Amino acid sequence: MAHTFQESLPDGSTVISVIFGSDKTMLSTLSGDKITWPVYLSIGNISKVKRRFVRLNGLILIGLLPRSPNCLKTHTIMIVYQESMATMLRPLEEPVKSGIKVLCADSRTRHVYPRIASFLADYLEQYNVTGVKYGWCPHCEIEPDDISGFNCRLRQRHIQRYEDM
Numbered sequence: 001m002a003h004t005f006q007e008s009l010p011d012g013s014t015v016i017s018v019i020f021g022s023d024k025t026m027l028s029t030l031s032g033d034k035i036t037w038p039v040y041l042s043i044g045n046i047s048k049v050k051r052r053f054v055r056l057n058g059l060i061l062i063g064l065l066p067r068s069p070n071c072l073k074t075h076t077i078m079i080v081y082q083e084s085m086a087t088m089l090r091p092l093e094e095p096v097k098s099g100i101k102v103l104c105a106d107s108r109t110r111h112v113y114p115r116i117a118s119f120l121a122d123y124l125e126q127y128n129v130t131g132v133k134y135g136w137c138p139h140c141e142i143e144p145d146d147i148s149g150f151n152c153r154l155r156q157r158h159i160q161r162y163e164d165m
Contacts, residue, residue, distance in 0.1 A: 005113075005115070009099075009111075009113060010111065012110065012111060013099060013110070013111040013112065013113060014110060014111075014112055014113070015112070015113050015114075015115050016043055016044070016045070016102070016112040016113070016114050016115070017043060017044030017045070017114075017115055017116075017117035017118075018041065018042075018043060018044070018092070018114045018115065018116050018117060019041070019042045019043065019044060019117055019118050019119075019120065020039060020040065020041055020089075020116065020118070020119045020120065021039070021040045021042070021059070021119070021120035021121065022037050022038065022039045022040070022065065022119075022120075022121050022125045023037070023038070023121065023122055023125065024036075024037055024122075024124060024125075025037070025038055035067055036064045036065065036066075036067060037064065037065035037067075037081075037125070038061055038063075038064055038065075039061070039062050039063050039064070039065060039085070039088055040059040040060065040061055040062065041059070041060045041062045042058055042059050042060070044117050046058045062088055063084075063088045065081060065084045065085070066080065066084060077128070078128050078131050081128040081129070082128070082129065082131075085129070089116075092114055092116075095112075095113070095114050096113065096114055096115070099111045099112055099113040100112060100114075123138075126138040
C-alpha cells in the first residue's frame with residue numbers, strides 16, 4: 001500500500017514514516033504515586049541506534065497523557081486516553097492530506113506526506129488504545145488462558161467485525 005500511495009504523489013514528493021511511543025513513567029520515587037504517560041514522536045529514517053540516545057534528539061516529547069482518577073470506570077479511562085491521543089495527533093491531519101515542505105539533512109527542501117507507521121507501547125498502552133478486555137490480546141483473538149502458548153497464526157482482530165456486533 002505504501003508503494004501505491006508513493007506512486008500517487010506529485011513528482012519530487014515522498015512519504016515519511018512517523019513512529020509514536022508511550023510508556024507509563026513514575027515521576028516520584030519517594031511516594032510512588034505520581035505517574036504520567038509521555039508520548040514521543042520519531043521518524044522512520046532515523047536509525048534505532050540514534051533514536052535511543054537522548055542527546056541526539058531522535059525522539060521528541062509531544063505530550064503527556066493525563067492520569068485518570070482511580071474512581072473512574074475502565075471504559076471512561078480508555079475514552080480519556082483515546083481522546084488525549086487524538087488531540088495530540090490532530091496537528092498531523094492536514095499534512096497527511098496535503099503534505100508539508102521539510103528541510104532535509106542534505107539541505108534540500110522536499111514535499112513530504114507523513115504516515116503513521118507504528119505505535120510502540122507495552123500491554124497497558126495497547127489495552128487502552130484498542131479497548132479490548134483486560135487480559136486479552138490486543139492483536140489477535142487468542143483466549144487469555146492460551147497466551148502462554150501464543151500462536152501468531154491466529155485470526156487477527158479487525159475493528160469492522162466488532163463494530164458490526
